[in-house]
Amino acid sequence: MSVRVRFAPSPTGYLHIGGARTALYNYLYAKAVGGTFILRIEDTDLERSNAEYEKLQIDDLKWLGIFHDEGPDKPNPKYAPYRQSERLEIYNKYAQQLIEKGLAYYDFCTEAELEAMKAQNEAEGNDPHYTGKWRNSEHFAEAKARIAAGEKTAIRFKAPKKSYTLNDKVKGSVTYPDNMVGDFVIMRSNGLPTYNYCCVVDDMLMEITHVIRGEDHLNNTVRQLMIYEALNAKLPEFAHVSLLIGSDRQKLSKRHGATSVNLYRNENYLPEAMCNYLTLLGWSHPAETDIFTKSDLFSLFSLERFSAHSAMYDLEKLKWVNGQHLKKMENADIINMLTTLPEAAAFNKQDAAWKNMAVTLLKQYADFISDIPKKADEMIFDEHIEMKNELLEILGWETTPKIIDYLAGEMNKITTPFVTEAELTAWMDFAKKDLAIKGKPLFQGIRAALTGQEHGPDLKLLIPLTPVAIIKKRLNLLSKTKQEKDG
RNA sequence: GCUCCCAUCGUCUAGCCCGGUCUAGGACAUCGCCUUUUCACGGCGGUAACAGGGGUUCGAAUCCCCUUGGGAGUACCA
Numbered sequence A: 001m002s003v004r005v006r007f008a009p010s011p012t013g014y015l016h017i018g019g020a021r022t023a024l025y026n027y028l029y030a031k032a033v034g035g036t037f038i039l040r041i042e043d044t045d046l047e048r049s050n051a052e053y054e055k056l057q058i059d060d061l062k063w064l065g066i067f068h069d070e071g072p073d074k075p076n077p078k079y080a081p082y083r084q085s086e087r088l089e090i091y092n093k094y095a096q097q098l099i100e101k102g103l104a105y106y107d108f109c110t111e112a113e114l115e116a117m118k119a120q121n122e123a124e125g126n127d128p129h130y131t132g133k134w135r136n137s138e139h140f141a142e143a144k145a146r147i148a149a150g151e152k153t154a155i156r157f158k159a160p161k162k163s164y165t166l167n168d169k170v171k172g173s174v175t176y177p178d179n180m181v182g183d184f185v186i187m188r189s190n191g192l193p194t195y196n197y198c199c200v201v202d203d204m205l206m207e208i209t210h211v212i213r214g215e216d217h218l219n220n221t222v223r224q225l226m227i228y229e230a231l232n233a234k235l236p237e238f239a240h241v242s243l244l245i246g247s248d249r250q251k252l253s254k255r256h257g258a259t260s261v262n263l264y265r266n267e268n269y270l271p272e273a274m275c276n277y278l279t280l281l282g283w284s285h286p287a288e289t290d291i292f293t294k295s296d297l298f299s300l301f302s303l304e305r306f307s308a309h310s311a312m313y314d315l316e317k318l319k320w321v322n323g324q325h326l327k328k329m330e331n332a333d334i335i336n337m338l339t340t341l342p343e344a345a346a347f348n349k350q351d352a353a354w355k356n357m358a359v360t361l362l363k364q365y366a367d368f369i370s371d372i373p374k375k376a377d378e379m380i381f382d383e384h385i386e387m388k389n390e391l392l393e394i395l396g397w398e399t400t401p402k403i404i405d406y407l408a409g410e411m412n413k414i415t416t417p418f419v420t421e422a423e424l425t426a427w428m429d430f431a432k433k434d435l436a437i438k439g440k441p442l443f444q445g446i447r448a449a450l451t452g453q454e455h456g457p458d459l460k461l462l463i464p465l466t467p468v469a470i471i472k473k474r475l476n477l478l479s480k481t482k483q484e485k486d487g
Numbered sequence B: 001g002c003u004c005c006c007a008u009c010g011u012c013u014a015g016c017c018c019g020g021u022c023u024a025g026g027a028c029a030u031c032g033c034c035u036u037u038u039c040a041c042g043g044c045g046g047u048a049a050c051a052g053g054g055g056u057u058c059g060a061a062u063c064c065c066c067u068u069g070g071g072a073g074u075a076c077c078a
Helices: A017-033 A051-064 A088-100 A111-123 A137-148 A195-205 A221-231 A261-266 A271-280 A315-328 A331-338 A342-348 A352-365 A371-381 A389-396 A400-413 A421-433 A439-451 A459-465 A468-486
Strands: A004-007 A036-039 A104-107 A154-157 A164-168 A172-176 A184-187 A210-214 A237-241
Touching (some): A004 A210, A017 A051, A017 A271, A088 A154, A088 A195, A154 A221, A164 A237, A172 A221, A184 A195, A261 A271, A331 A352, A331 A371, A342 A371, A352 A371, A352 A459, A389 A439, A421 A459, A439 A459
Parallel strands (some): A004 A036, A210 A237
Antiparallel strands (some): A154 A184, A164 A172
16 A cells, blocks of 8 residues: 655644644655655634635745645545545534444533533542533433534544553554543534544545654544544554754744744745755754755655654754755856845846856855855945954055055056956066065955955955956045055 | 653764664864965864663663653643
8 A cells, every 4th residue: 555644734824844844754755655745734723724824834835845746736536625624524424423333422511511520520539531411322312402403512522441552653652541531522513623533534534644743742642543443444654753842942932933934935045955954853864964955865764763852943053054055056046046136136237157156156155045145245345344453454564555556556457347367466476576575464465455354255266256346446445544544 | 730752962863672893973063273375165183972870681872660850742722
């Protein structure tokens, strides 16, 4: 039987980093074993669900490069529909079957009654389970009558009093004691199913073979095990992946800052890098490498290499991973991504040859794609020089005025928009021989004169990229500063 | 409270299932050196961990128990 896995988000907000990781694991596993990856929308919480979020989450998955084989937008008639809100009849049908088999019952208890029941159980030291009268089959006729009269009611599942054992692919053998859960609601009085019930009905009907999801569902699983049993359905394999935590070691949530995928998308993180980093948070590559693409994993992703403990989400390493992917990218792809970036305005005005050279130089200084135009603005287009102490010191050197005067003269002869590397080399040679300057005063003096900086990239690469007009302005400013300082 | 899960450098982890090859390996971060007549990139190296206590065993990071710590669940949310 071929593998079928699913990612089942609730459209109650943006796609979360943790959700993306779960989706990714499912996707990778499907790819690794030639299975099918299904997207199911769990929108049974009417108050919080929103169709707009469904769209946004799917967009984010696409951006990450996580593509589903089946879903609301790619239905397979055998399994459709893929939105739980469109499957209500199905849930009702199975709920009726459970009632007929005596495995579930109508429950008319009010919220107040339920609370009183709980309080009483607590006071008497009993398990906090349902002990209402409707569990007793002798009230079934009364229940039927009230239903017939049009009354709305919840349907509660009769939890078997026995222990269950789950063989989880990540956690190993997990045994749930026989008093862990009491009777629980499967159909709410508003006609909508509850998670632990409809999840099982769908997984059964959609023939899901492997459930890969967050550890927060580990305790829920006992309820689901009961439903599988009651429905006489085949059990899938379960893999409960550890949770992502913030720097305070609490489950990762909004208050930890940037936890929505779209935030990273807006900040131009590379989707491959996001996937790479997310995969690493709880799973290890068999070759112990840290940098890889999704397709690298298609042949070797497995459920065997998950770690059992939670992982802290760390921006530092994500930044490094992003930088590694950036450095491996083709210049053409980087240039292409930059065309839509507003902060790359100055960069985008240049011609193709210039851009190619600039990217080769600048990507060594960048962790993020947006660092490239940022560095271009700082190192190439900036005409306002900050008179830092270090720069003032260089200006104070005996040899520096000579360099500035000489270079200003040479620059005035230039009629092209850019200086060539050969011209720059000739100037350096002249300064060395005819001006008799050498060592630090030579190189740092020229750098200061031309760029207004003490440090930066190799001048032979940087200066041919810098517009002559800008260099002239810097030279002017510098010689003015020098004169003021002297006078 | 109760139940379940987890525990290796600051962080992500390898090793654990099938005890000896572990004076515990890699990566991020950090520090130092080399390279670059600068900076960054890169290269090399350093600091840094088996939570604690009991067992079992000739031998335990690895198996068992307890303690401690952390997390999750305990809804007519998912």
